[in-house]
Amino acid sequence: MRARTFGAAMHAMVLDRARTPLRAAELAAPEPGRGQVLVRVRACGVCRTDLHIYDGELARPKLPLILGHQIVGTVDTRGRDAERFAIGERVGVPWLAWVDSICRYCRSGRENLCEHARFTGYDTDGGYAQFAVADEGFVFRIPDSYDDAHAAPLMCAGLVGYRSLRMTGDAERLGLYGFGSSAHIIAQVARHQGRRVFAFTRPGDVASQAFARELGAVWAGGSDIAPPEELDAAIIFAPVGELIVTALRALARGGMVVSAGIHMSDIPSFPYELLWEERQIRSVANLTRRDAEEFLELAPRVPVKTEVTSYPLDRANDALSEMRAGKLRGSAVLIPDAVPPDVVTAS
Numbered sequence: 001m002r003a004r005t006f007g008a009a010m011h012a013m014v015l016d017r018a019r020t021p022l023r024a025a026e027l028a029a030p031e032p033g034r035g036q037v038l039v040r041v042r043a044c045g046v047c048r049t050d051l052h053i054y055d056g057e058l059a060r061p062k063l064p065l066i067l068g069h070q071i072v073g074t075v076d077t078r079g080r081d082a083e084r085f086a087i088g089e090r091v092g093v094p095w096l097a098w099v100d101s102i103c104r105y106c107r108s109g110r111e112n113l114c115e116h117a118r119f120t121g122y123d124t125d126g127g128y129a130q131f132a133v134a135d136e137g138f139v140f141r142i143p144d145s146y147d148d149a150h151a152a153p154l155m156c157a158g159l160v161g162y163r164s165l166r167m168t169g170d171a172e173r174l175g176l177y178g179f180g181s182s183a184h185i186i187a188q189v190a191r192h193q194g195r196r197v198f199a200f201t202r203p204g205d206v207a208s209q210a211f212a213r214e215l216g217a218v219w220a221g222g223s224d225i226a227p228p229e230e231l232d233a234a235i236i237f238a239p240v241g242e243l244i245v246t247a248l249r250a251l252a253r254g255g256m257v258v259s260a261g262i263h264m265s266d267i268p269s270f271p272y273e274l275l276w277e278e279r280q281i282r283s284v285a286n287l288t289r290r291d292a293e294e295f296l297e298l299a300p301r302v303p304v305k306t307e308v309t310s311y312p313l314d315r316a317n318d319a320l321s322e323m324r325a326g327k328l329r330g331s332a333v334l335i336p337d338a339v340p341p342d343v344v345t346a347s
């Protein structure tokens, strides 16, 4: 006899179609397939990408869909041949849910660009629920020094932010445009690496500017203001195309603008002289498993401290709208109902 949870009732917040509030639902907990684990969700971070999916700005989400790809939880049940984690072990589930391992991108160490990649909380149901299934090859151990809620933002804001930071090479003067969930983590890593951080917020958002200074930014101001020095690189976290041009204007020769988000408004045209002198613009897409392993090893050594606002799962709509309004300090995290569903036992 072995306890199993799948099939039991679980609470979930479901997106039925774009631009309609998530619906509180009672669903059967999913069953882990071959090589998968069933994770009891303890915390799930809310990401800007969730808002883009909600708004219908990404092409093809599964619908109905359970959003959420910054999952921290414990392994509840293992599917056939899943042996990597023990029952009860604490794990994190990120955006990258599965790759084919055989396409030209996977074979050249670029699985983040896999032609057949699947993503958590987009192609598969995610963590705005009490349980989620994940392929064990795309699940990571969570450092002990973080509690569940504070670990959740590491899983995307941290990981994709870290990949973006890596793309800036050895840039010493680093601009961060949009000081939300990702920037508040990456500012700490950048400072740890000896870089100087210049933080740009919405004009007039003095609270976020003060927050950035608390986290070690040498300068913080509105994105309508030029920084006091040229920048060697800039990372754009806000989904605002104009900021690409704004950041180009602030760059030193040879500098780079990295766009970290999955979606942004159109980029206005700009004079070629802004790009001249070997300035570059690039995007960062998704993450590789190596990014996750490296970042989860690095974060406790910095140590990265995340600032979170916790919401019960059934307030997921409020968390999304507060993120949209830019009202959050740090990261929003959903905490599923503390009451466990009935557990059925089967042989």
Ligand SMILES: [Zn+2]
Residues within 6 Å of the ligand: 099, 100, 101, 102, 103, 104, 105, 106, 107, 111, 113, 114, 115, 116, 117
């Ligand atoms: Zn592939």
Ligand SMILES: [Zn+2]
Residues within 6 Å of the ligand: 047, 048, 049, 050, 069, 095, 156, 157
């Ligand atoms: Zn994300």
